[in-house]
Amino acid sequence: MSLTLDPHAMGWLIRKLESITPLSDLDRRAIESLSVSIRRFEPRQDIVRDQDRPSQCCLVLQGWVHRYKLLDEGRRQIVSFHVPGDMPDLQSLHLRVMDHSVATLTACTLAFIPHEHVRDLLLRFPSLSEAMWRDTLIDAAIFREWLTGVGRRSSHARIAHLFCEMYVKLEAVGLAKDHRCSWPLTQGDLADALGLSNVHVNRVLQDLRGQGLITLRGGMLTFEDWPALSRLAEFDPTYLHLDRREAA
Amino acid sequence: MSLTLDPHAMGWLIRKLESITPLSDLDRRAIESLSVSIRRFEPRQDIVRDQDRPSQCCLVLQGWVHRYKLLDEGRRQIVSFHVPGDMPDLQSLHLRVMDHSVATLTACTLAFIPHEHVRDLLLRFPSLSEAMWRDTLIDAAIFREWLTGVGRRSSHARIAHLFCEMYVKLEAVGLAKDHRCSWPLTQGDLADALGLSNVHVNRVLQDLRGQGLITLRGGMLTFEDWPALSRLAEFDPTYLHLDRREAA
DNA sequence: CGCCTAGTTGACCAGGTTCAACAACGGTGG
């Protein structure tokens, strides 16, 4: 649990930031020089809780993480999913009190970086400050898209949309290709993210499978017909604000 | 339309930022020294459109503004409402392409500040950079709360929650008190913000009026029973991250 | 006065929820 230098761990963060903005060699080296402490977590374990005042940020190295809010009578709203490279509570840097919880979905490896170190880094490297601010802005853009989905999209489109979104995010950091990716969410998780009941999620999934759009089995998701699915979802990845220089 | 120095205009921004974080004299004077161009807008006029690449940020000086996304078949999702002191497209500073539109709700007065001036200001005053980053993070926190509402709250609670939220925001910049505030939204706007139909909004409003919780007439909203309404809404203002030093 | 927008009402309808029971799966311990 001591602070260690682990350039391999920081590689995830570099790759993630480079998926949304260009970094200089200097930036990369600055990130690599961060001391972090690495911790393993069980599946479904809280990392930070609503009302906490964290003094460090976490970086996902392995596994999936989610953020959620709890309401009365056990109602839960999941507000985001995170994969390696993401810093799910970067915001705690400037928002003292947590207004939601962060927890693992699968078994995870996380790196923790004290706020002071991050603050120091950002003061010394304004370009990194910009990159991380940008990251939190993309986070917000995804919230807007989810809000739009829950507010105005059919249950079919909502589920399809989340599939597309996560695939594109995973692909951007090299964790998915060929329209296949791992899918560790339960139907209950999906329901709580999309404002549906788990029964209904189950029925829509069967329908999407029946239409030959996806295969979902054993924690693996395959897009059998990406064009049809993304059309059904009205999926337009602009809101993810990826920096696709290679696509030019 | 020329750039002018207008400390009075910038007063709104100062008041807004001070509602969420302390500012130094230096910070305040730096903001006041910004050159801005002031423009008036008609009600329901677009300010920035989806897919645009704005080169300036706007600051609301008068009136209400909203942000929205358009889907097929005329479906609309409103993702936020903004009041004087807010900078609804501050994010465009780091997100080149708009993923939604910004438009007025009422007649408005807006100040425009070129991105370069803002960038320059933030580089010279890291504390302002922090304050504005924090502002965008609170923006995101509000998205999360809306998402939770649309996903998991009843229509009654959703409407009540929005009433509470806007009142607290207005009160924080001195635009509301005594549980009364102006309310320029149509029932259709409310519906598109909350993922409901306007017919249903109409019925819920009548119900809230019937229960003696609110009065809503002639663009004026009165909370007749704040405790009951905020309880119904499960409203907890933590997510607004206001800096309530005076409340200590 | 007349027009346009916003608000209101009723009747009908449907997407999605709830409840309850059961099946499939994976991991654990005997």
Add this chain to the structure above:
DNA sequence: CCACCGTTGTTGAACCTGGTCAACTAGGCG
């Protein structure tokens, strides 16, 4: 190796919140 158990997934039936459509009313403004 198998029996057991908890979790996740699946199914059916009844129900209900909220949507749709269509008509009508009330204000606000030129």
